[in-house]
Amino acid sequence: xxxxxxxxxxxxxxxxxxxxxxxxxxxxxxxxxxxxxxxxxxxxxxxxxxxxxxxxxxxxxxxxxxxxxxxxxxxxxxxxxxxxxxxxxxxxxxxxxxxxxxxxxxxxxxxxxxxxxxxxxx
Numbered sequence: 001x002x003x004x005x006x007x008x009x010x011x012x013x014x015x016x017x018x019x020x021x022x023x024x025x026x027x028x029x030x031x032x033x034x035x036x037x038x039x040x041x042x043x044x045x046x047x048x049x050x051x052x053x054x055x056x057x058x059x060x061x062x063x064x065x066x067x068x069x070x071x072x073x074x075x076x077x078x079x080x081x082x083x084x085x086x087x088x089x090x091x092x093x094x095x096x097x098x099x100x101x102x103x104x105x106x107x108x109x110x111x112x113x114x115x116x117x118x119x120x121x122x
Contacts, residue, residue: 021069022051027062027077029055030086030106032115039100043083047076 029040037055040062044053049070055062064076074089081090084100086107097107105111 021067023064023066023068025064025066025073027064027073027080028060028088029062029080030060031055031057031104032106032112033057033103035101036085036104036106039083039104040080040085043080043085044076047071047079050076 031037031040034057037057040055041053044050044055044062044064047066049067050064051067052065053062062080064073066076077087077090080087081092082096084092084096084104086092097105103111103114
């Protein structure tokens with residue numbers, strides 16, 4: 001009976017420890033359209049430990065749910081910058097930024113103005 005109690009305590013303790021690693025965070029990420037949304041979310045989700053990522057076109061806020069035992073916000077931001085999108089702490093290189101589609105050039109005020117609040121082109 002003692003062995004069963006010890007095993008149950010170990011399992012419950014392990015589950016509680018695993019739950020403590022889950023974290024949520026929000027980041028501001030530059031972008032302008034649905035193509036940007038897909039690229040940003042895909043880059044975040046490809047980061048080991050990220051469980052969900054949702055970028056809002058209007059607010060530019062990326063909401064994340066991730067395992068902070070496997071990744072951190074710095075790594076996630078670096079991966080997003082690596083596909084061409086600036087975050088507060090990491091800027092995409094000019095080379096990568098210049099490789100994204102012309103409609104996604106969020107650093108160009110004309111492109112930003114050409115998109116409506118919902119990310120569609122006017």
